Amino acid sequence: MRAILFLCVFGAASMPLAAQSLACRAQSPATRTPVVELYTSEGCSSCPPVDRWLSGLKQAAAAGQVVAEGFHVSYWDSLGWIDRFASPANNARQRQLAVRSGSAQVYTPQLVRDGREAHDFDAPFAGSREAAGAVIRMQWQDGQALAQVTPATAGTRWDAYWTVTEHAHASKVRAGENAGEFLQHDFVVRQFVAVGTHEGPGQLALRPIAPTAGHPQQVNLVVEEAGTGRPLQALSLQCGA
Numbered sequence: 001m002r003a004i005l006f007l008c009v010f011g012a013a014s015m016p017l018a019a020q021s022l023a024c025r026a027q028s029p030a031t032r033t034p035v036v037e038l039y040t041s042e043g044c045s046s047c048p049p050v051d052r053w054l055s056g057l058k059q060a061a062a063a064g065q066v067v068a069e070g071f072h073v074s075y076w077d078s079l080g081w082i083d084r085f086a087s088p089a090n091n092a093r094q095r096q097l098a099v100r101s102g103s104a105q106v107y108t109p110q111l112v113r114d115g116r117e118a119h120d121f122d123a124p125f126a127g128s129r130e131a132a133g134a135v136i137r138m139q140w141q142d143g144q145a146l147a148q149v150t151p152a153t154a155g156t157r158w159d160a161y162w163t164v165t166e167h168a169h170a171s172k173v174r175a176g177e178n179a180g181e182f183l184q185h186d187f188v189v190r191q192f193v194a195v196g197t198h199e200g201p202g203q204l205a206l207r208p209i210a211p212t213a214g215h216p217q218q219v220n221l222v223v224e225e226a227g228t229g230r231p232l233q234a235l236s237l238q239c240g241a
Helices: 048-055 058-062 088-101
Strands: 024-027 035-040 067-072 110-113 116-118 134-141 144-151 157-166 169-172 182-185 188-199 202-206 217-225 231-237
Touching: 024 231, 035 048, 035 088, 048 067, 048 182, 058 067, 067 088, 067 157, 067 217, 067 231, 088 116, 088 188, 134 217, 134 231, 144 157, 144 217, 144 231, 157 202, 188 202, 202 217
Parallel strands: 035 067, 067 188
Antiparallel strands: 024 134, 035 110, 110 116, 134 144, 144 202, 157 188, 157 217, 169 182, 217 231
């Protein structure tokens, strides 16, 4: 049995996420779903191989074994190529992780697994045996993603963030370190929204940006322990993907 139950009706596979009025729901499993954050840039010559590695997680992500996110950052833009997927919010998320880890530097490509810097790109994603620290129930309703977060321990204080990611983007780079390269990207973070601190059960909502035609879209919610950033649970809503 798949770890996550998806219920999509009325031909959802052919419809963009933001246009759906269907009932689409997902619930997180009893074990914690790993989270992979890749910090990358189209202006970084060492990034394309790692971007391809991230694309290789599509099957695992579709099976609910990992939540994967490609955060494009903008500090390479000064070399002559503007990464159209980069945003200040992505830069801020990377700096936040650096502060948590006590690091004075940010760089690309940087792999972050479950909130901590990692270098093992070959580690399998067969799901986690660690018990989840929270249950997430998510559904699509009236153009919004709605989530109910229930911590496993009463009184737990938690933070969260939403991302909207898209697959199958590509760019012909004309300047900078990757000049002349044709780059392809999946799990591209197109929207990042941080959620304030909650205590105990809570309800969250996100109205995603309009999807880009031809680029399957997912809504992801990552729940972390407040203060420490220790992951509690994560879930993707992939209707229409």
